[in-house]
Amino acid sequence: MSSExxxxxxxxxxxxxxxxxxxDPSTSTAVIIDPVLNYDPATQAVATHAADSLLSLIKEKGYKIDKILETHAHADHLTAASYLQKRLSQNQDHKPPICIGKRIxxxxxxxxxxxxVPGEEYKGIFDKLFDDDETFTIGNLKGQAIHLPGHTPDHLGYMIGDNLFCGDSLFHVDIGTARCDFPGGDANDLFRSGRKILSLSDNVKIWTGHDYPPQGRSDPVPWMSVQDHxxxxxxxxxxxxxxxxxxxRKERDAGLAEPKLLHQSLQINIRAGRLPSPTKFGQRLLHLPLKLTEEEAW
Incomplete structure (x- = not known):
């Protein structure tokens, strides 16, 4: 039996x-971490190309999805968790729970x-809220939910074998770390979370939630070792x-623009990826704040 x-x-x-x-190679049981819906802010069109690529891979490999894991409520993309849960429930005899940390x-x-957002559209919407350091299974493998606050207060990493899926905590070494200027974010917390990550064995692979290759590096990189970091x-x-x-971190955050999909992402992601309920006209609406200068604010 493989332990990795x-x-x-x-x-x-x-x-x-x-x-x-x-x-898990011994049982073909699997989990998904941080799936993405495609969203075009110019047209407001939501699509499922990225999530469908996961479904195709799952079918090709013959995996049975046991859980869908979110590291946190993302502020830069819409989660495909609810869409995938519905599609997977149609194709297998198990409805994979959507899981996230208890501070969500x-x-x-x-x-x-x-x-x-109405209470009935977000309260109790996640199927499983992990406690700090709670363990779970993926077939014959064991995983652990590790609280890694800083980027957001609810942020989790998932330790599976010698791999930590750290979400938006550490990025590639040439980028550094994630921003901490969202509500509930805290640079001191992120420092402590980062030190917790780097206290792991040098050979542990740190799988990041994002990559934005800077000039001089063309390809995104999913992981680097603790030793590398x-x-x-x-x-x-x-x-x-x-x-x-x-x-x-504070100097860097002060110069960052807000994520392009900040408002859309948060409204969908606190709903675990479910769309807003339709109006009587059949439209599904999100709220976007206007930005007015003092002179224009009549």
């Missing part, structure tokens, strides 16, 4: 997101109030202390 999973990394280039399909409720409450991560390599990291 088979890992398929599938990149969604528009949002720069890594989707993961992780399988505080995130849901915050953004539901901000965007006017300790030597090379521009924000987090050995020798950088908490005070230096927090100053660097």
């Amino acid at each position: 999973p088979v890992i398929h990394n599938v990149f969604e280039p528009t949002s720069g997101t890594w989707q993961y399909l992780i399988a 409720e505080q995130v849901q409450n915050l953004f539901a109030e901000r965007y006017g 300790k030597k090379l991560n521009k924000h987090f390599k050995d020798g950088i202390n908490e005070e230096e990291f927090v100053a660097l």
